[in-house]
Amino acid sequence: MYAIVEIAGQQHKVVKDQVIFVHRLEGEEGSTVELNNVMLVDNDGAVTIGQPTVTGAVVTAKILSHLRGDKVIVFKKKRRKGYQKSNGHRQYLTRLQIDAITA
Numbered sequence: 660m661y662a663i664v665e666i667a668g669q670q671h672k673v674v675k676d677q678v679i680f681v682h683r684l685e686g687e688e689g690s691t692v693e694l695n696n697v698m699l700v701d702n703d704g705a706v707t708i709g710q711p712t713v714t715g716a717v718v719t720a721k722i723l724s725h726l727r728g729d730k731v732i733v734f735k736k737k738r739r740k741g742y743q744k745s746n747g748h749r750q751y752l753t754r755l756q757i758d759a760i761t762a
Contacts (some may be wrong), residue, residue, distance in 0.1 A: 660703065662760045664718050665696035673718060673757045683751040686722050692755070694718040700762040707762060715761045720755040728752050 660676045667682035684691055697716035700707045707713050728750040735744045 660760055662697050662703050662716065662718055662762075663699040664694050665698060666694060666755075670698060673720075673760070675757055677757045678723070679755050679757070680728075680752045681755060682753070683725065684722065684753045684755075688722055688724055690722050691758070692720050692721060692722060697762075700760065702741060702762060713762065716760075718760050719758045721758055723754040723756055724754050726754065 661672055663670055663672050665671075667684060669681065671679055671681065673679065684692060695711045695712070695717055697718060698709050699709065700713055700716050707716070709716070731748050731750075733746040733748065738741065
């Protein structure tokens with residue numbers, strides 16, 4: 660059984676006991692989060708597609724930790740103009756463990 664869920668503006672395919680990294684969510688470490696924006700549920704071949712969401716379907720997840728992702732270097736350059744600009748960015752992330760998928 661799997662589901663496609665919208666979490667913080669992005670869609671993720673989730674399975675029970677899976678650990679995923681998403682954009683930072685509100686909540687303390689160890690708390691439980693209910694994700695209601697379920698787009699699709701597949702229960703052993705019985706596919707339910709929402710319009711836009713599946714009514715009554717909920718994915719519960721546990722917040723394992725809050726962390727920051729790897730540093731991404733943004734480098735811009737225009738040749739022969741003497742223009743160089745370097746910038747770095749680290750995204751704030753939340754690590755979730757999917758506990759249950761109910762349809």
